[in-house]
Amino acid sequence: MSSKKFQGKTCVYCGTPGASGTADHVIAREFFPEGAKRANLPQAPAYRQCNNEKSKLEHYAATVLPFGASHTESRTILSDIVPGRLAHNRKLARELAEGLAAHFVSQDNGRSWDIEMTLPFDGVKIARLFQMIARGLAYVEFGIMLPDAECVVHADFLTADGRSFFDRVFEGKGNKTGERNLGNGIFVYDGVQSLESPQLTLLRMSFGAMLGGDPKARGARVSVVYALTAPRKMSAASRLVEFLRSQGV
Ligand SMILES: [Zn+2]
Numbered sequence: 001m002s003s004k005k006f007q008g009k010t011c012v013y014c015g016t017p018g019a020s021g022t023a024d025h026v027i028a029r030e031f032f033p034e035g036a037k038r039a040n041l042p043q044a045p046a047y048r049q050c051n052n053e054k055s056k057l058e059h060y061a062a063t064v065l066p067f068g069a070s071h072t073e074s075r076t077i078l079s080d081i082v083p084g085r086l087a088h089n090r091k092l093a094r095e096l097a098e099g100l101a102a103h104f105v106s107q108d109n110g111r112s113w114d115i116e117m118t119l120p121f122d123g124v125k126i127a128r129l130f131q132m133i134a135r136g137l138a139y140v141e142f143g144i145m146l147p148d149a150e151c152v153v154h155a156d157f158l159t160a161d162g163r164s165f166f167d168r169v170f171e172g173k174g175n176k177t178g179e180r181n182l183g184n185g186i187f188v189y190d191g192v193q194s195l196e197s198p199q200l201t202l203l204r205m206s207f208g209a210m211l212g213g214d215p216k217a218r219g220a221r222v223s224v225v226y227a228l229t230a231p232r233k234m235s236a237a238s239r240l241v242e243f244l245r246s247q248g249v
Pocket of ligand 1: 011012014015016019046047049050051
């Protein structure tokens with residue numbers, strides 16, 4: 001979709017000045033079913049090429065992620081929307097069918113057991129998408145650009161140790177967004193920006209799980225992606241990124 005407001009602006013995803021021809025929905029409309037609150041979704045200026053790359057990643061994520069979602073709309077999305085997407089993508093349908101696995105899990109040291117379905121997904125594609133979303137949200141929330149030449153942006157699912165480390169950052173000082181909830185829990189995020197270094201931000205993002213939910217709820221914890229953005233010049237930032245990498249699940 002095109003919007004005059006964003007024409008000729010710097011692309012938030014690649015940082016090319018004057019390249020923007022479109023307004024990109026930072027969280028694609030595709031993630032929200034018809035009738036859900038699709039209006040007022042955050043938008044950012046994007047170069048058509050970046051927009052196309054992001055669309056492909058979004059289409060992949062919108063097909064795969066509902067299998068692991070726990071929000072109220074996920075049942076509707078799985079029954080009404082995902083089959084149509086899979087019918088048009090036989091290769092992905094086959095990969096998902098082959099990869100779908102059932103595991104027995106216990107939350108109470110073996111007194112009772114549940115069957116948990118897991119679905120392997122392409123972590124590189126998901127991480128790349130969240131990297132782009134982080135750049136878009138940093139623009140929307142903090143009004144900052146994070147061009148690749150100047151900044152590192154790292155996004156990943158984290159282990160429990162990584163999560164508890166970064167959760168503490170949200171309790172400290174900083175410019176905080178508060179919890180944002182799009183489409184009744186379809187996408188939930190919050191962010192914090194350093195007061196000293198504007199490009200140093202941390203975002204917690206989730207498709208389909210409340211951030212403030214039960215910390216013992218396995219699915220809810222694992223579905224949260226953390227993104228760290230930082231100036232390349234900052235040496236502490238590279239150590240943090242290394243730490244994030246080491247904590248990835
Ligand atoms: Zn771009």
